[in-house]
Amino acid sequence: GENVEQHPSTLSVQEGDSAVIKCTYSDSASNYFPWYKQELGKGPQLIIDIRSNVGEKKDQRIAVTLNKTAKHFSLHITETQPEDSAVYFCAAQVMRFGAGTRLTVKP
């Protein structure tokens, strides 16, 4: 089955800096890679996703890149703001989640 690994487990940045979270997956057949943001006491919320037929996707301050050959994908957040502080999860094949990254943005 699919195995998703996510790094780092915690990330602290200054407001305005960029944050990068990386994930690797094991199943070469995986073709859908969503990213979720989870705030305390709430369910995960989709922030961006990418499919295997593209290498990069952007939405304002958020971008995701995918390297199918290396089987890894990354989330990039630019110009971070304190409200970006949350736990972020990557996933593959819809249902297989990474362990999460706790992002803290310091004002």
Next chain:
Amino acid sequence: GAGVSQTPSNKVTEKGKYVELRCDPISGHTALYWYRQSLGQGPEFLIYFQGTGAADDSGLPNDRFFAVRPEGSVSTLKIQRTERGDSAVYLCASSLAGGGETQYFGPGTRLLVL
């Protein structure tokens, strides 16, 4: 419109008891997923429904766990003979269809087994 709702929001039970957790998906969503999330971990897949049928139940940890979706809308996750290790947040998500459609998560049910 209304999102995914889950009831109860919190459930405390004693070891060995039976519990039922309910999920109301977004109206019209044919796909429904159950996950379990332990503290500091990502959601762990349990079961996926497409309509009324379980399309993938490979994540159910053992036969104490069972889920139904009799009319293709509301789903109930049932746990028999609860154990302390079952304590977690149980999340439900729905999507318009399966296989890569956006999942919308509910707030979860926090289960504590004493």
